[in-house]
Amino acid sequence: MGRPRARAGRAYHPRVSTLPKVDTDPARLAQPFPADFAWGFAASAYQIEGAAAEDGRGPSIWDTFARQPGAIADGSTGDVACDHFHRYPEDVRLMADLGARAYRFSISWSRVLPTGTGAINQRGLDFYQRLVDAMLGAGVKPLINLFHWDLPQALQDRGGFANPEVVGWFTDYAALLASNLGDRVKAWMTFNEPAVFAFMGHADGVHAPGLRDWPTAILVADNELRAHAAAARAIHDLVPGSSVGMAIDVNQVVPATDSERDRVAAGQWSSARDAWFLDPLFGRGYPALGLEAHREAGHLEGIDLIDPPAGDLDYLGLNYYRRDSVSARSDRAFDWDIGAVSGSEQTQMGWHVASDGLRDTLLELNQAYAPPEIVITENGAAYPDTVDSDGRIRDSGRVDYLARHVAAASEALRAGVPLTGYYVWSLLDNFEWSLGFDRRFGLVHVDFDSQRRTRKDSARWYQRLIAGVAPSTSRPGDDLSPGPRARDRVDTER
Numbered sequence: 144m145g146r147p148r149a150r151a152g153r154a155y156h157p158r159v160s161t162l163p164k165v166d167t168d169p170a171r172l173a174q175p176f177p178a179d180f181a182w183g184f185a186a187s188a189y190q191i192e193g194a195a196a197e198d199g200r201g202p203s204i205w206d207t208f209a210r211q212p213g214a215i216a217d218g219s220t221g222d223v224a225c226d227h228f229h230r231y232p233e234d235v236r237l238m239a240d241l242g243a244r245a246y247r248f249s250i251s252w253s254r255v256l257p258t259g260t261g262a263i264n265q266r267g268l269d270f271y272q273r274l275v276d277a278m279l280g281a282g283v284k285p286l287i288n289l290f291h292w293d294l295p296q297a298l299q300d301r302g303g304f305a306n307p308e309v310v311g312w313f314t315d316y317a318a319l320l321a322s323n324l325g326d327r328v329k330a331w332m333t334f335n336e337p338a339v340f341a342f343m344g345h346a347d348g349v350h351a352p353g354l355r356d357w358p359t360a361i362l363v364a365d366n367e368l369r370a371h372a373a374a375a376r377a378i379h380d381l382v383p384g385s386s387v388g389m390a391i392d393v394n395q396v397v398p399a400t401d402s403e404r405d406r407v408a409a410g411q412w413s414s415a416r417d418a419w420f421l422d423p424l425f426g427r428g429y430p431a432l433g434l435e436a437h438r439e440a441g442h443l444e445g446i447d448l449i450d451p452p453a454g455d456l457d458y459l460g461l462n463y464y465r466r467d468s469v470s471a472r473s474d475r476a477f478d479w480d481i482g483a484v485s486g487s488e489q490t491q492m493g494w495h496v497a498s499d500g501l502r503d504t505l506l507e508l509n510q511a512y513a514p515p516e517i518v519i520t521e522n523g524a525a526y527p528d529t530v531d532s533d534g535r536i537r538d539s540g541r542v543d544y545l546a547r548h549v550a551a552a553s554e555a556l557r558a559g560v561p562l563t564g565y566y567v568w569s570l571l572d573n574f575e576w577s578l579g580f581d582r583r584f585g586l587v588h589v590d591f592d593s594q595r596r597t598r599k600d601s602a603r604w605y606q607r608l609i610a611g612v613a614p615s616t617s618r619p620g621d622d623l624s625p626g627p628r629a630r631d632r633v634d635t636e637r
C-alpha cells in the first residue's frame with residue numbers, strides 16, 4: 144500500500160473535465176514567484192540512464208526485479224530506458240534550453256559501488272562528474288538524490304534495508320559522493336519516497352525487491368530514517384554550505400465518506416504512512432495513531448521499535464500528485480480501499496487530480512512541522528499522449544494539470560509557506576516502474592525505438608512560465624523559438 148496502482152493496459156477514458164476552468168497563461172501564473180525560485184525537472188537513475196551493464200555498473204534490485212515474470216506490466220526493463228547515460232549532453236542542453244534552473248537526478252549506487260560497499264568504480268563516478276559539469280556549464284543547478292530505490296543487489300543479498308548494517312553502508316556511500324562532488328554540488332537529498340520503497344517493495348511486493356512481509360517493511364522504514372540521519376551528518380561535515388533534505392510523498396488523504404469508520408481509517412492511514420516518516424524526521428518519534436494501527440494489524444510482530452534520531456532537514460521535499468480517498472471495509476486497521484473516488488477527474492494512472500490538495504498539504508505541513516524550507520520535489524501527470532500528423536504533441540491535459548498545481552503552489556507561497564522550488568516529474572518519458580513504458584510523464588516525448596526527443600506543448604508552456612518569472616536572468620535559448628543550439632544539436636523539433 145502506498146501508491147494506488149493504475150492497472151496495466153487499462154483503457155483510459157478521457158472525460159469532460161468537471162473541474163472549474165483554470166487560467167493556464169504562464170505569464171500570469173509566473174507573477175507571484177520570486178526571481179530565484181528553483182524551477183526544475185526531476186528524474187531518477189534507473190528510470191532514464193540505461194547502460195545497465197556498462198562501464199562496470201553492478202546489478203541493482205530493480206535489474207533483478209524487472210526480470211521476474213509478470214513484475215513489469217509490459218515486460219520491459221530499465222536496461223536501455225532513455226539511454227541518458229550516453230545522451231546526457233543532449234538532455235542537459237534540452238533542459239537548459241527550456242530554461243530549467245535546477246535538475247534533480249539520482250545516483251545509481253551500484254554504478255559507483257558495484258557491490259554496494261568496498262571497491263569504487265571510478266568510471267561510474269566519472270559519469271556523474273561529467274553530468275554535473277555539463278549542468279553547471281549550462282547554468283542548471285544540480286540537486287543530487289542518493290537513493291531512488293535501486294539498491295545494489297549485493298546488499299539485498301545481505302538483507303538489504305532490513306539489515307541495520309545498511310546505516311553504515313549508506314553513510315559510506317553518501318560520504319563518497321559528498322567528497323567527490325561536494326565542491327560543486329551543495330543541494331543533496333538522501334531518500335526519495337521512503338514509504339514507497341519500504342511498503343511497496345517489502346509489504347506489497349509490487350516494487351523491488353518484491354517482498355511481502357510487513358514487519359520487514361517496518362524495519363526497512365526504520366533503517367531508512369536512521370541512514371538518513373547518519374548520512375545527513377556526513378554530508379554536512381564534508382560539504383560546507385550544503386543543504387540536505389528528503390523527498391516525502393504526501394498526497395492528500397481524505398475519508399471516502401463522512402462515516403465514523405472512514406474518518407478513523409483515513410486518520411490511521413495518514414499517520415501510519417505519512418506521519419510515520421515526518422514525525423520522526425522532525426524529532427517527535429513514531430506517531431501514536433500510526434503505531435496503534437500497525438500494531439493492531441500485526442505489522443510490529445517481533446519488532447522492538449525505538450524512535451530514530453531527528454533528521455535535521457534543511458528543506459522538506461514534497462512529492463505531490465493526487466488525492467487519496469480511504470474507505471474502510473471493516474473496523475480492522477489496514478482493511479481499507481485507497482484510491483480515487485469514482486467519477487473524479489483522473490490522470491492515466493487513475494490518480495485523482497486535486498490541486499487544492501497541494502495547497503492544503505503545503506499549508507498543513509508548514510503548520511505542523513515548520514520546516515526551514517519546502518521544495519515541491521515532484522509533481523506531474525501521465526496522459527496517453529499522441530503524436531499528431533504534424534509531429535506536434537498537444538498534451539493539453541498535462542498543461543492543465545501543471546497550471547492548476549503551479550497556481551495552488553503560488554497560493555501557498557502567498558499564504559506564507561517558505562516554498563523555494565518546483566520540480567516537474569519529469570523532463571523525459573521514462574520507465575515508470577512496474578508499469579514499464581506504458582505511462583508517459585515527460586514534458587518531452589521519447590520515441591523509445593529511435594531515442595528521438597520531441598518537446599510536447601507542455602514543455603513550451605513550462606519554458607514560458609520560467610521565462611515569465613525572471614526575464615532579466617534569462618539566458619540565450621529561453622525564448623520560444625528553438626534557437627540555433629536546439630535546432631542544430633537537440634533533435635527535439637519537428
Ligand code: FCB
Binds near residue numbers: 187335336462521584
Ligand atoms: C513517484 C516516483 C517517481 C515516478 C513518479 C511518477 O512516486 O518517485 O519515480 O515514478 O512517482
